[in-house]
Amino acid sequence: MIIVTTIPELRAARKTLAAPVGFVPTMGYLHDGHLSLVRRAKAECKSVSVSIFVNPTQFGPQEDLSKYPRDLPRDLALLEAEGVDLVWTPAPADMYPPGFQTWVEVEGLTTPLEGAVRPGHFRGVTTVVAKLFNAMGAEKAFFGQKDAQQAAVICRMALDLNFPTEVTVCPTVREADGLAMSSRNAYLSADERQAATVLYRALSAAKAAYDQGERRAEALRKIVTDIFAAEPLARLQYISCADFDTLQEVDQLTSKTLLSLAAFLGKTRLIDNFILE
């Protein structure tokens, strides 16, 4: 497994990889969700590359950049065990050198949901993903459905800007009790960890109602808010029933719908979603 830091090192190492290359961009502190993307890349491509970069421009000033969990030795051991060919661990000063002033922005899709409560977040995401894509030059890239809006935004960016990298969105990986895997789960106390199943429980209850024919968005949202109301350690930030393609809220579920939410467990903010179709 080749490990590189600078972009010239990356470009040299990239040339040695057999095509097609499958690329998994990450912020590290890897869990089975990330590894499922690596395995998918490995199944579909001749080589697999992974980046590990906690991207400062996608964190707001009040967010958890400085305390975002990091464990590079463990990450590298996990990727080595998966048979990854190339790991790129760029330095923030190399990604954002003095004079940096170029941004990639997706407009409409970034307005609601995470974009509404995390101003500037997606500008940071799309800018760094554009940089990672351009630097890696992979044929395919793999993202997780857990970050549903991010996945939609990156697919839109790749299409709109004619990136040669084909984006694949892979299913959310969950713990045994349904909690979506996330590096931020590491922040949770034991009590909060137990209470955090409320995200999955609430989404599952709404999906059960949908499967039984409920098509009123307000009724589905109420199922979620009621379940959250019964969980004192959790605070629901938003619950959304949105058109899957536009991410605009709907009143009636008539086509593929993204049911998504954000919630606080103490100071830890978690997100999750189900696709209803």
Next chain:
Amino acid sequence: MIIVTTIPELRAARKTLAAPVGFVPTMGYLHDGHLSLVRRAKAECKSVSVSIFVNPTQFGPQEDLSKYPRDLPRDLALLEAEGVDLVWTPAPADMYPPGFQTWVEVEGLTTPLEGAVRPGHFRGVTTVVAKLFNAMGAEKAFFGQKDAQQAAVICRMALDLNFPTEVTVCPTVREADGLAMSSRNAYLSADERQAATVLYRALSAAKAAYDQGERRAEALRKIVTDIFAAEPLARLQYISCADFDTLQEVDQLTSKTLLSLAAFLGKTRLIDNFILE
């Protein structure tokens, strides 16, 4: 010479080209300035590709998009004669399909000069160049120094977003009387064409003063405004002495400086510049 329109056609044709590929993005209605870029690409690369696309997103609502000069058969004949390998003539509906919503923006460098008088212009330029670069996947790309700020902005974008395409800026090509070649020169009446030499005459006079030791920006600007004042058919829009790297106005010329101007000849807007160093 292969001629393609859609992006799938382009990607298929691109694979047949020997590397390195040199790419010349144009808006067509080609003149010797464009052809000098083609020749430079041919000298430095194994294959040469050219795009012809009058990009709507870089024109303001009051600008000359609809009447921008076009002559595709003539352009193709010129490129064929130069031994170009691949010409891409994208359709606006393929470049900006319904739902398009992603933009690339360079911040500081786009604020003064052309950016100040043409709001949104550079957002259109950087977005389309990002698309052209991603679709073409060329090793090198060639731009003209005549559009000095555009060249600086594209170099910055390519650096900031880690594009694998290396950008080269080539000298301005001029008519015998000094007028910088531009597709927009076709708009000029005979009288305006004659008066248009004022751009070159004014810049040359300022450069002569610089060469004789003048380092006060205000004095150089005054030389230009005085020469324009003596030319009734021309109206100076701006004259700038700016730091070459930041494009910020200077008082004293202490390092590499961009002396640039925009002027109207009737309704036709022309730009030109000299580098002082």
